[in-house]
Amino acid sequence: MFSLRRFDWLIFIPMVAIAAIGVAMVYSAFEISLPGGPRPGLENFALRQLLFAGIGLVIYLVAASLDYHVWIASFRWLYLLVIAMLLVTLAIADPTFGTRAWLNLGIFGIQLSELGRIFMIVVLARTLGVESHRLENAGPFLISGMLVAPTIILIYLQVDFGMALMMGTIWLGIVFLAGVRWRHLATIAMGAATIIPLGWFQLEEYMRGRVYHFLYPGHDPSGASYNVNQALISIGSGGWWGKGFGQGTQSQLHFLRVRHTDFIFSVFCEEFGFIGAMLLILLFAVLIFRLIRVADSARDRYGRLIAGGVAVSLFAQVFINLAINANILPVTGLPLPMISYGGSSLITSMFALGIAQSVSQRRKPPDNPLL
Amino acid sequence: MGDLYVRLRALLLRIVVVIGFAIVGFRLWDLQVVSSEQYLDAADRNRYRLMPIEAPRGVIYDRMGRLLVRNVPGFAVYIVPGDLPRDSEERAAVFERLANLLEMPVDSETPRGIEQILQERTIGPYLRVRVASQVDRHAAFIIEEDHLELPGVVVMAEPQRHYYDASLMAHIIGYMGRISPERLDDYRQRGYQPDDSVGVSGIERTQEAVLAGIKGQKHIEVNVFGREMAVIASEPPEPGHSLYLTIDTEFQAQVEDVLRKGMAVAGSEIGVAIAMDPRTGEILSMVSLPTFDNNLFSGGISIDDFVALNEDPRRPLVNHAVSGLYPPGSTFKIVPAVAALQEGVVHAGTTLECRGTLLLPNRFFPNDMSLAQPFRCWRRAGHGHLNVVTAIAQSCNIFFYQVGGGFMEFSGLGIARLGEYARMMGFGEPTGIELSGEAAGLVPSDRWKRQTFGESWYTGDTYNSSIGQSFVLSTPLQLLNATAVIANGGTLYRPQLVSQVVDIQGNVVSTLTPDPIREMAVSPENIELVRRGMRQTVTSGTAWRWTFEDVAVAAKTGTAEYTKLDEHGQLIMDQHGYLPTHAWFTAFAPYDDPEIVLVVFLDDGGEGSQYALPVAENMLRAYFDIPQPETETELGP
Incomplete structure (x- = not known):
């Protein structure tokens, strides 16, 4: 059922705007700064990103026109698919950039955990959204936790701490929105409080290093905190209005690394300043608020938890990425949704928004037109 | 009732979103508005360098106006220590590749390897260190082409002395070489850099002040590899004076x-x-x-040549x-x-x-x-x-x-x-x-x-x-x-x-x-x-x-x-x-x-x-x- 009248423009328009900004920023942060200038055809990352956005848009529209109950109905298969994808990735993927999350398919690498994340939103929505399940007892809560735990472990084994963190956050968010009792959350929190200090020593060396560099950023200007410092310089030197599109010295002269992926927000801040950054955040905020609104007005609990899950996922990823760029959080490799270069992240993000769009188009009519 | 409960949760989520973005917003305010100048300075320090422009050295004629020494183009390879990769493995790869191109060792006492040269001569992260001079033209071009693979490595054209009638006039004209460590401070006060060549014997040495001229300088913009991208401002050098000797x-x-x-x-x-x-x-x-042939010293004499000359009992x-x-x-x-x-x-x-x-x-x-x-x-x-x-x-x-x-x-x-x-x-x-x-x-x-x-x-x-x-x-x-x-x-x-x-x-x-x-x-x-x-x-x-x-x-x-x-x-x-x-x-x-x-x-x-x-x-x-x-x-x- 695709209805233009019920089409949710408040998801669509910010999404397209953000993706367009993403294509432009990949062009500025990467292609312009290459010694030979932008490359032709599909060697050009910005054109690739545009192509991914096109594919993402098609998938968005397909997902929007499908009834989201299709996904709910097949949740067992989806869960098995997620586990299978993560196992395959772990088994055969090449380690690139120190992580094994990428499955190399010739010209493109594909990050299956991105897709797994979307499917897990559906799986969790189905697990916690069954009307008959009372959240008064801890049953559904524990079941959902047991479903999520293997995926987190598998992603962690791929040395993709960022995505593992995301998966945990999505679970917490959906559980929270589903109405889990505070006492259950408190129990989990206490459990976490005892595990985290122990876990510190289980962390890979590079992760502990990142935490140190986060805590003492100026400590080692030539060492590993180099990029954090360069990101701060990029952002700070942007000032109110920025240096202009393609004019960021930090990115154009390559002082900033991974500038087209995880640190693309720093480039944006350098080139468009505080005003630009606020407008970008505003776009994300509009989208996230709209998703929460869609959750509120969803036809059923499944739709509500799917839209809410997408909102939590989007917000968590945006917040963590921005916080890393601004050195509020230690570095964990996470792209900025729909801005950072990368097909897997862009297409799955749009896919998730497509499912949320589907929920929105099937929302219940307002109880009260004035509300 | 249950509905209200979950609506409350959605409200809490909205509050979390607002707080989260507010934290980021305040942080950006602090970085981009409050401390912007400090970061702008840091960005400028990243990209602007003050580089010397070498002054052409004066030449030497005999009494009758015959040219005795001329400056010929040569290439020297420098490393900017601060522009090398931070990662020790990447750095080792750069050294390895450079050593192959220059046909010199990476880590060796005699002849000096790249590591030893860097250790001895590094003064500051962005003061370049000469690793090799008189570099083969072909190797110099390859290094220049591959600069993306060789971050921190810079090729520079560097004129060298070519002496005519070399052995006939070697004891009078002398030759040029590196500044010895004992004299470094003295030379630095006169505007020299540790890697400069100076006259170390003969007329080249005693007339250094006349022949050397005065260096110019330029403000340049560099990228992360230390390559010059643009010249912002420059002050031209003053070429050195030339000499006529009393000798025919x-x-x-x-x-x-x-x-x-x-x-x-x-x-x-x-x-x-x-x-x-x-x-x-x-x-x-x-x-x-x-x-002796003082051309042997142009761009650095080889160890073998020097030992042969220095150990000759006739002391040439x-x-x-x-x-x-x-x-x-x-x-x-x-x-x-x-x-x-x-x-x-x-x-x-x-x-x-x-x-x-x-x-x-x-x-x-x-x-x-x-x-x-x-x-x-x-x-x-x-x-x-x-x-x-x-x-x-x-x-x-x-x-x-x-x-x-x-x-x-x-x-x-x-x-x-x-x-x-x-x-x-x-x-x-x-x-x-x-x-x-x-x-x-x-x-x-x-x-x-x-x-x-x-x-x-x-x-x-x-x-x-x-x-x-x-x-x-x-x-x-x-x-x-x-x-x-x-x-x-x-x-x-x-x-x-x-x-x-x-x-x-x-x-x-x-x-x-x-x-x-x-x-x-x-x-x-x-x-x-x-x-x-x-x-x-x-x-x-x-x-x-x-x-x-x-x-x-x-x-x-x-x-x-x-x-x-x-x-x-x-x-x-x-x-x-x-x-x-x-x-x-x-x-x-x-x-x-x-x-x-x-x-x-x-x-x-x-x-x-x-x-x-x-x-x-x-x-x-x-x-x-x-x-x-x-x-x-x-x-x-």
């Missing part, structure tokens, strides 16, 4: 040729020949053999003309002659007798002649009665023993006065020529002997000093300069090598002016007597082998005994028990109005009158364009 290379080549031949005849391994204009102190020619890197110290022998007799005349010890008419041997009584048993010490003349039969002029011409030792040390009732100069005149004529102090490594020489005194050997000064020491033996040591240039004082009638000039300094447009900046060190406090008549003695040396004295009379020449021969130990620590002597001798010859011409004064020195060259004389003769033949006699009598009787 054509004459220099002739002198080298005749010296080389004379050394071959004498079996001498080290030889020096210098010619100077006695009226101005201009050096017309200066040859020290063996010599040393300019023996200014650094070699030798007993001057009989050529030194002009000093006691001048001194004795001026001090009234002898007069023009004073005669002293030479019987071939002078017995100096033992100072404690003056009446026991069996204890007396014999001093001999080179002519065993003796010279009979001599005045100062004939004594010079015959180079009589006995005459000068008495003049210097006195004998019986005749009181001589004494070492103090002898030394005073020697120093007045330039012995015992560097002449101040524009060359590096000049030795001071030695004019002994009784005080010096007591301090050095803990022994008193004996009359015998004065005797030997009077004939340029015992402790007297001179460089060939000092002896030449003292002879010039006789030639020009009493002025000691500083010898000079630079006749003109011109700027880049060819405008004359300065021209050589004679630089008198001192006027001798000696009457012209007394100098004239010594000149006459030197003239008679040629006409009827020890230089009897002289073959041409086209130009009137005055001269002095010298055969200086020296002591040298063999590998067993024994004095080297010939089968008759004689010490080996250096052959000396000094001369000036034309006698009436001298325009050239010269010195020839042959290390271990035997008799001066026999072996050094032909060299001097051929030098003057070349200078005055006098053809060789029909029959070659090079070996002589």
Whole structure:
């Protein structure tokens, strides 16, 4: 059922705007700064990103026109698919950039955990959204936790701490929105409080290093905190209005690394300043608020938890990425949704928004037109 | 009711979103608005560098305007330590690749590897360190092309010195090299960088300030690899001045040729020949053999070449003309002659007798002649009665023993006065020529002997000093300069090598002016007597082998005994028990109005009158364009 009248423009328009900004920023942060200038055809990352956005848009529209109950109905298969994808990735993927999350398919690498994340939103929505399940007892809560735990472990084994963190956050968010009792959350929190200090020593060396560099950023200007410092310089030197599109010295002269992926927000801040950054955040905020609104007005609990899950996922990823760029959080490799270069992240993000769009188009009519 | 409960959760989520973005927003406010300037500075520090622009070094011409050194393009490879990859493995990969291209080791003590060079020369993260110079053009282009793979590696065009007539002029022009660590601070105060090449010997060294010019500088924008992306502002360099030497290379080549031949005849391994204009102190020619190719030093000499040159016992890197110290022998007799005349010890008419041997009584048993010490003349039969002029011409030792040390009732100069005149004529102090490594020489005194050997000064020491033996040591240039004082009638000039300094447009900046060190406090008549003695040396004295009379020449021969130990620590002597001798010859011409004064020195060259004389003769033949006699009598009787 695709209805233009019920089409949710408040998801669509910010999404397209953000993706367009993403294509432009990949062009500025990467292609312009290459010694030979932008490359032709599909060697050009910005054109690739545009192509991914096109594919993402098609998938968005397909997902929007499908009834989201299709996904709910097949949740067992989806869960098995997620586990299978993560196992395959772990088994055969090449380690690139120190992580094994990428499955190399010739010209493109594909990050299956991105897709797994979307499917897990559906799986969790189905697990916690069954009307008959009372959240008064801890049953559904524990079941959902047991479903999520293997995926987190598998992603962690791929040395993709960022995505593992995301998966945990999505679970917490959906559980929270589903109405889990505070006492259950408190129990989990206490459990976490005892595990985290122990876990510190289980962390890979590079992760502990990142935490140190986060805590003492100026400590080692030539060492590993180099990029954090360069990101701060990029952002700070942007000032109110920025240096202009393609004019960021930090990115154009390559002082900033991974500038087209995880640190693309720093480039944006350098080139468009505080005003630009606020407008970008505003776009994300509009989208996230709209998703929460869609959750509120969803036809059923499944739709509500799917839209809410997408909102939590989007917000968590945006917040963590921005916080890393601004050195509020230690570095964990996470792209900025729909801005950072990368097909897997862009297409799955749009896919998730497509499912949320589907929920929105099937929302219940307002109880009260004035509300 | 349950609905409201979950709606409350959605509200809480909205609050979390607002708080989250607010935190980010405040942080960005702090970074981009409050502290923006500080980060803008940091971004500028990242990308702007102040780089020196090298000033073209002045070139050097000979007296006739022949180009002696030229700047040729070369490539040098630098590393900017701060631009190297942070990751140690990536850094190792860069070193590995660079080492392959430059055909040098990464980690090695000899020859120096990249790691060692960096360790030694790194001053700051963004001060470049030269890893290799005189890099093959092809390798330089590959490195330039691959700069993305070689972050922190920079190729720069770097002019190098190419010397024409390299070995002919090497001792005069010298060569360039790295700043030695001890002198680094001194050079840095003058605006040099640790990696700059500077003149380290010869004219290149002494005229560094004139030749080097003044560096310019430019503000450039660089990328993370340290590559220049744009020039923001620049201040052009001031090119160095060029020099014209006093040397005529054509004459220099002739002198080298005749010296080389004379050394071959004498079996001498080290030889020096210098010619100077006695009226101005201009050096017309200066040859020290063996010599070396100073092009080997351009862009850094190889270890093998340097070891070979440095360990050669003939010391080809040393300019023996200014650094070699030798007993001057009989050529030194002009000093006691001048001194004795001026001090009234002898007069023009004073005669002293030479019987071939002078017995100096033992100072404690003056009446026991069996204890007396014999001093001999080179002519065993003796010279009979001599005045100062004939004594010079015959180079009589006995005459000068008495003049210097006195004998019986005749009181001589004494070492103090002898030394005073020697120093007045330039012995015992560097002449101040524009060359590096000049030795001071030695004019002994009784005080010096007591301090050095803990022994008193004996009359015998004065005797030997009077004939340029015992402790007297001179460089060939000092002896030449003292002879010039006789030639020009009493002025000691500083010898000079630079006749003109011109700027880049060819405008004359300065021209050589004679630089008198001192006027001798000696009457012209007394100098004239010594000149006459030197003239008679040629006409009827020890230089009897002289073959041409086209130009009137005055001269002095010298055969200086020296002591040298063999590998067993024994004095080297010939089968008759004689010490080996250096052959000396000094001369000036034309006698009436001298325009050239010269010195020839042959290390271990035997008799001066026999072996050094032909060299001097051929030098003057070349200078005055006098053809060789029909029959070659090079070996002589």
